[in-house]
Amino acid sequence: KAGVTQTPRYLIKTRGQQVTLSCSPISGHRSVSWYQQTPGQGLQFLFEYFSETQRNKGNFPGRFSGRQFSNSRSEMNVSTLELGDSALYLCASSLEAVVSYEQYFGPGTRLTVT
Amino acid sequence: GQQLNQSPQSMFIQEGEDVSMNCTSSSIFNTWLWYKQDPGEGPVLLIALYKAGELTSNGRLTAQFGITRKDSFLNISASIPSDVGIYFCAATNTGTASKLTFGTGTRLQVTL
Numbered sequence: 003k004a005g006v007t008q009t010p011r012y013l014i015k016t017r018g019q020q021v022t023l024s025c026s027p028i029s030g031h032r033s034v035s036w037y038q039q040t041p042g043q044g045l046q047f048l049f050e051y052f053s054e055t056q057r058n059k060g061n062f063p064g065r066f067s068g069r070q071f072s073n074s075r076s077e078m079n080v081s082t083l084e085l086g087d088s089a090l091y092l093c094a095s096s097l098e099a100v101v102s103y104e105q106y107f108g109p110g111t112r113l114t115v116t
Numbered sequence: 117g118q119q120l121n122q123s124p125q126s127m128f129i130q131e132g133e134d135v136s137m138n139c140t141s142s143s144i145f146n147t148w149l150w151y152k153q154d155p156g157e158g159p160v161l162l163i164a165l166y167k168a169g170e171l172t173s174n175g176r177l178t179a180q181f182g183i184t185r186k187d188s189f190l191n192i193s194a195s196i197p198s199d200v201g202i203y204f205c206a207a208t209n210t211g212t213a214s215k216l217t218f219g220t221g222t223r224l225q226v227t228l
Contacts, residue, residue, distance in 0.1 A: 045218035107158030
């Protein structure tokens with residue numbers, strides 16, 4: 003079974019621009035979560051989508067948004083990029099069975115804002 | 117944002133040695149997870165723990181869910197060079213299951 007895939011793997015943007023990142027979950031997984039990883043703050047939860055609805059949200063500004071499609075694929079968007087948005091953005095999917103909270107991560111998208 | 121306290125921050129050990137690391141929180145969680153991350157990759161799930169006091173093994177890895185539900189421990193026996201990487205604990209609760217709170221990470225380096 004294929005793992006979680008993320009595109010693109012690397013991205014360089016300029017301050018003020020916007021960016022869209024894509025995530026394809028493991029086949030059959032319906033929950034997709036996004037995380038930001040930086041050296042200073044570590045891994046921080048952004049939001050989670052389940053059945054095309056945002057179900058949980060972290061403490062990030064409204065410039066960070068996302069969506070999920072009917073095939074469970076998800077995108078996240080960051081508008082008006084700031085230097086501090088430079089990070090590894092990780093997507094994780096889970097089966098969403100009753101007792102399983104296990105999330106499986108993709109390789110991430112490395113975003114650099116200049 | 118909130119992070120779990122993980123220690124040690126880094127470890128430099130010899131091949132064949134056993135390794136222990138732990139993770140503590142000021143809050144109670146009902147699920148604990150351990151991940152390993154290699155450079156340039158996403159975290160890989162190693163072990164999941166669902167019950168306080170639970171002890172679970174995965175090959176040379178053994179993890180325990182603390183009885184207070186505020187901590188967890190990971191042991192690696194007979195370390196090998198491919199154990200090198202950063203180990204993260206993560207925790208969550210029912211209702212916000214997808215919202216993992218992560219530890220600060222333990223960087224493991226193994227010498228021959």
